[in-house]
Amino acid sequence: MTAKRKPKVGIGLVGSGFMGRCHANAFRSVAGLFDVAAEPELRVLADATDDLAARAAATLGFARGTGDWNELVDADDVDIVAITAPNVLHAPIANAAAAAGKTVYCEKPLSTTAEAALEMTRAAEAAGVVTLVGFNFLRNPMIRLAREIIDSGEIGEVTGFRGRHAENYMADPDAPHSFRTDPQGGGALADIGSHIISMARFLLGPIDEVQGECRTLHATRPAEPGSHERLPVEVDDMTHALVRFASGVSGSLEANWAATGRTMDLSWEITGTRGALAFSQEAMNELLLYSNAPGRRGFTRIEAGPAHPPYGRFCPAPGHHLGFNDLKVIEVADLLTAHAGGPAVGPDFREAYEVQRTVEAIQSSSATRRWVSLRPGP
Amino acid sequence: MTAKRKPKVGIGLVGSGFMGRCHANAFRSVAGLFDVAAEPELRVLADATDDLAARAAATLGFARGTGDWNELVDADDVDIVAITAPNVLHAPIANAAAAAGKTVYCEKPLSTTAEAALEMTRAAEAAGVVTLVGFNFLRNPMIRLAREIIDSGEIGEVTGFRGRHAENYMADPDAPHSFRTDPQGGGALADIGSHIISMARFLLGPIDEVQGECRTLHATRPAEPGSHERLPVEVDDMTHALVRFASGVSGSLEANWAATGRTMDLSWEITGTRGALAFSQEAMNELLLYSNAPGRRGFTRIEAGPAHPPYGRFCPAPGHHLGFNDLKVIEVADLLTAHAGGPAVGPDFREAYEVQRTVEAIQSSSATRRWVSLRPGP
């Protein structure tokens, strides 16, 4: 008995590196796990050259490859343009895709400057296309649970925040330059600080004022992998900042890609008048909840399980652990819902622009050594 | 530029429950992550009825469904038969598949009795087909690392073992009967004890002698989900056992599906004369290593990363966490390698038979209250 096949939605992917592979995997998996409106079909992969693209297409299972992303954007059979190319390419590709009426799914940070990000936002809004930006850590069921707990008032009024995204991939002074160290949109704060900023905003709302210090720990780095030529570094390796949310809550955050010993410490603690929450991506399948309610006080380690959607999509039994790539599958499921006209869960381009604006405000506060306000002007 | 497509290998899947979905996902994902010889194509899904099968095929992305697994086994376009049906069906399906010359990929426990498992083993060996049994936890890069560390002598001579697989899915006395409580092949020891036994064997070699106690904690359970009729339980909810390995090492193990509070405590500690190792599936992305070597003593928490193959297939950065479903993807990648004539990494049917023999020896020791030997006869 031939199975009824779902309708198809055509995927075009630009880039096939770290994130490219991760997107491709998510598009392959999603329809077997989620009840999607349409099943992704991997149609076009664009990379820097035709050759690279052809090989990547074969590896990742795309029907064809191209060395020119314009071709991908213009292809009739591409409905969703996924952008996992270096940051500097996000704006031109996204703008072209929006103009072509495509759903645009772009990796973070949205662009290299807040100004460019705002332009992208306006272009997409004008075109009326669906947008989604790859802040995948927000997809964790434990983060959704945290948000619900906060919104419900279960921990009382929020009193403080302490957050961080610390990794060590640039701790080695001989880690070379790349698009990540490009003064346009690079540095630890833009690269991974954007994750903790987006999460802070998701959980506690807009940030109003910042005062940070951006530090370059290694003054020079090899020009290329393995090269002997060393070029100066103009971006931060580590940033510490004070933040004040529009709600009045204050706290601190850190972005650090030279945090020796840490590989994925995207972590935070939120205190309230009646309870507290703590999370680290190093233990991504649990959320710590402290409650002052009558009873035995202490942090309860809530383990991810089917009680925390969409965990059950992956496994009917608790404790079986989602992994990093699963977060991207959830993101893609949400993307397909929005693409099909369902609720757009975000973060969309506008939200990603706000994150980028926050990054730049911290950078500017570091330069001027003053608090910088992010409040919307009059 | 059209991408060069890989050759295809036809997949037939029997069952579409917990494990069926997990297998399907692994077959969908694997070719985008691993450099497989042939790309799986989801061709036939068999379930209890035509209707169930048709719906599952549509959901999971199989080309067609059937209510008769014989049809699947006989299908010319099915190269690999994956069995995720209840235990009692493993033998007939596997034997038929082997007779048809198919690669047989069967969920654990291999069968309902050691005798049946031995017959399956002989049938498959006679047919000369590739077999693989779904002890997916062995695929964890951290478990491979543990095995390497033990084999290298880094922790000295092994002196002790303490292992456990504890979950809580049957802790509730109102959790109903299912194939898991069938006296043929059911019970905590057969269901999940088989995982810790297979892991113990993988790490430390054959178990020679056992003395266990199998306990039924809840004397009756509902006949069906939600039913008021209660039927007696004839299988164990919790088993504790003493074990002695052929190497002379001794220790203990536990199988427990009524371990309130535990959802995935497949854990062990192995001590040696110069070091020790500890692992729990609750923290599946880390391995604890203690070394007596000169320096600062203490357990080092080694985090999974690209240094531990095949982690890098999923992510180029350490600390990003594999999840439970990723283990199945690795298993399927190994299966495809063996199917294509590459090295068979096991565990094959024979190994799974040995696991089952160990399960039965423990059950028998509990009944006779004597140590039971597993040593091969003269």
Added chain:
Amino acid sequence: MTAKRKPKVGIGLVGSGFMGRCHANAFRSVAGLFDVAAEPELRVLADATDDLAARAAATLGFARGTGDWNELVDADDVDIVAITAPNVLHAPIANAAAAAGKTVYCEKPLSTTAEAALEMTRAAEAAGVVTLVGFNFLRNPMIRLAREIIDSGEIGEVTGFRGRHAENYMADPDAPHSFRTDPQGGGALADIGSHIISMARFLLGPIDEVQGECRTLHATRPAEPGSHERLPVEVDDMTHALVRFASGVSGSLEANWAATGRTMDLSWEITGTRGALAFSQEAMNELLLYSNAPGRRGFTRIEAGPAHPPYGRFCPAPGHHLGFNDLKVIEVADLLTAHAGGPAVGPDFREAYEVQRTVEAIQSSSATRRWVSLRPGP
């Protein structure tokens, strides 16, 4: 204004090694922390020779020293005899002290054989003296809390137990012989296994049946510290056992002094039909409680604090951590209460005899490879 001094109680201490120092410290501290009926005065210290005793008395603050413990036992100004000498001396000293009408405070294990322990028990009971045995880990406020939680039914009916006392102080094959390896009363099971047995009994009541395996991991050890002569080892380095409590609960326990990597893993997990408890002395200031009660499931890490008596005697603020020596202070406070006619909280000699009987039953089950019953005869 001269302070009203408390009445004094005279202390005699036999032995000044590891435990001798610990007892002395507890006697010095207790009156400033607890509201004791009488303040301990350190009067006589006995050691192996006059010289050793004199030096230890000066170091630990005793008024005088003696090389003959009989003198201490007979001294009129000694009210409480504390025994921290090697195990073989416990019986003669305790019996003499009881005969002299003194309160007897003896280190564990009570004696070298269950038979001797029973004689000591009878002698003390006949003399009507207060006895207390140094199972200090029972004094932990978290252990009292665990007992209360179990007794209250908060975790439902107890279904399973898994316990262990694992350290590594004899892991090195060159760790020499000492009283700890004396076939009379020595070995890992008697030395530290007695701690987890006493705790299991404290929490869950008498153990009824056992089946264990005692293993000697290192066949010979140096005769003396540093000596080249090696003598055979007749005691166990590691014992694993199955246990069944009189209540019907079953489980396992381990005693291991060759557990590379572990320094104080006196730990257990107790599951019930409605909750679970877990504890390890490695994190002695916390108790993990899992509750099935409506709400957010997960283990709650309860931290020791003033809510858990007698923590508040040491510190008015939670989270400030008691240490190992503080447990001895609590033990001594309880001793002084009993000595002054207050409630005797135990464990007294009879309880310690029961622990020793359990040790011997496990040893005997290992020799005969049969389950051994501990049930009182008809």
Added chain:
Amino acid sequence: MTAKRKPKVGIGLVGSGFMGRCHANAFRSVAGLFDVAAEPELRVLADATDDLAARAAATLGFARGTGDWNELVDADDVDIVAITAPNVLHAPIANAAAAAGKTVYCEKPLSTTAEAALEMTRAAEAAGVVTLVGFNFLRNPMIRLAREIIDSGEIGEVTGFRGRHAENYMADPDAPHSFRTDPQGGGALADIGSHIISMARFLLGPIDEVQGECRTLHATRPAEPGSHERLPVEVDDMTHALVRFASGVSGSLEANWAATGRTMDLSWEITGTRGALAFSQEAMNELLLYSNAPGRRGFTRIEAGPAHPPYGRFCPAPGHHLGFNDLKVIEVADLLTAHAGGPAVGPDFREAYEVQRTVEAIQSSSATRRWVSLRPGP
């Protein structure tokens, strides 16, 4: 044989609350654990009234009590004046004690203002007396180990710092006013922030520049315990700050006494170019060390043991856990060494003044919203 008694040193203690009891216990214990030059004799206890003092003297074992601390300071038989009275009394008592030529042992914070602390420092230096301030957390063997590791270069050049002292004892808006909320010297930053500042200085040297935000979370508090009258709060409940050390290292710190869920999170993480260290007082018996050295990367959990002096003074076996009160015993042992003319390990009054200056700089930066320099003037 009468034991040779050590010479005595006379102790006068002002205050008998939380810290008073802790000091008294340390003075009682120290001579049985450490090889001290002279044994403390508890001679005079001063409290707010004669009556309070008499009762506290009896409880804590002092020979006499007095309602007038001047009497204590002037007493011929008092050699060391220990100050555990409210902060506002530190200066007058310490200055009088110094003038009387006594060794002065004062609780933190040294005084209510940096100015007063500087005067105290000058008075003590002019008098040439030994001073010590009760930053007891520095006494932890794990902290000494951390300092050694940093100084040895084992973790390379230090690149970042992230520290915190968070507790929850003022999280409740109904926690009343006390000397801790006195605008003179009160607030979370002065009260407990001083601990993390002293530790940061101990580990990484002077702090050069700060920018903080001090927040009052609860605008009013009851005037007295249980009172209905509520008075405004003028001190901070929570402070977040950016810090830059004289060495060039930068980072952040937090002081928070309203951190729901935290009872003793005095914690920090220090990253270096070749390794990292992490510590929390919540797990005070361990230090986490990450090393980039060839081998298996990961944080190693070093457990406190005899290898880390003066742990062995308390226990010959590793893993047996020191407690909070033991830190005070170590502090007192160091005090007695300095009093007897041995090396003064500090922190002395001058160091405590520097801590207080840092506290005030952060407060001032919060008021002016500018970075504040702590560099010594030209």
